[in-house]
Amino acid sequence: MTLTDPSTKERLHVGKVLCIGRNYARHAAEMGAAVPKSPVVFLKPSTAIVRTHGSVVLPAMTSDVHHEVELAVLIGPGGSNIRESEALDHVMAYAVGLDMTARDLQSEAKKKGRPWSIAKGFDTFAPLGPLVPADEVPDPQALTLSLKVNGMVRQHGHTGDMIFTVAQLISFCSRVFTLEQGDLLYTGTPEGVGPVVAGDQLEAACTGLPSLTVTVV
Numbered sequence: 001m002t003l004t005d006p007s008t009k010e011r012l013h014v015g016k017v018l019c020i021g022r023n024y025a026r027h028a029a030e031m032g033a034a035v036p037k038s039p040v041v042f043l044k045p046s047t048a049i050v051r052t053h054g055s056v057v058l059p060a061m062t063s064d065v066h067h068e069v070e071l072a073v074l075i076g077p078g079g080s081n082i083r084e085s086e087a088l089d090h091v092m093a094y095a096v097g098l099d100m101t102a103r104d105l106q107s108e109a110k111k112k113g114r115p116w117s118i119a120k121g122f123d124t125f126a127p128l129g130p131l132v133p134a135d136e137v138p139d140p141q142a143l144t145l146s147l148k149v150n151g152m153v154r155q156h157g158h159t160g161d162m163i164f165t166v167a168q169l170i171s172f173c174s175r176v177f178t179l180e181q182g183d184l185l186y187t188g189t190p191e192g193v194g195p196v197v198a199g200d201q202l203e204a205a206c207t208g209l210p211s212l213t214v215t216v217v
């Protein structure tokens with residue numbers, strides 16, 4: 001999987017796709033989960049990425065796939081043990097993304113104490129919108145996020161409501177994983193998640209970023 005650096009037009013290999021769970025208090029509440037004291041981190045494979053105007057394919061293994069609209073961050077300069085104060089210097093670009101989730105498989109995994117990799121990692125489960133250079137997004141905590149399904153608003157939130165900021169997430173993740181150019185970070189979803197069905201048109205939007213449109217098939 002490759003992406004294009006929106007500033008230099010250089011092709012980049014996508015590395016790790018880090019994702020954050022329960023990063024908005026009202027979403028944690030709708031899932032019946034407590035507000036976490038440290039970031040809830042999981043990974044998706046890069047094969048889950050699909051770009052705008054693509055399709056989200058419903059897998060046979062699940063009958064309850066949910067949309068989660070999120071701000072996605074593309075890492076430029078890599079590093080480990082990155083200070084929070086310097087973390088945003090490691091961002092190359094932003095995009096709006098969707099963390100598609102097989103909620104039935106995730107609930108079962110939670111019950112059994114198993115990882116979320118299958119529930120979150122199917123092909124096409126990480127739609128990613130067009131990338132915008134980081135210098136065009138002065139404050140990633142000042143953005144409105146929304147998701148429409150067939151033209152109806154299902155999610156509406158604000159990145160100012162994140163429990164852990166983008167800078168805190170980059171700093172935290174870099175203490176575990178060396179961050180490399182081409183890594184992505186999906187920063188969690190606000191409330192209003194819900195199921196999608198074949199034929200649905202999803203339109204994810206975030207202030208200042210081009211929207212992401214995908215069809216569920």
Ligand code: MG
Nearest residue numbers: 068099188189
């Ligand atoms: Mg999510």
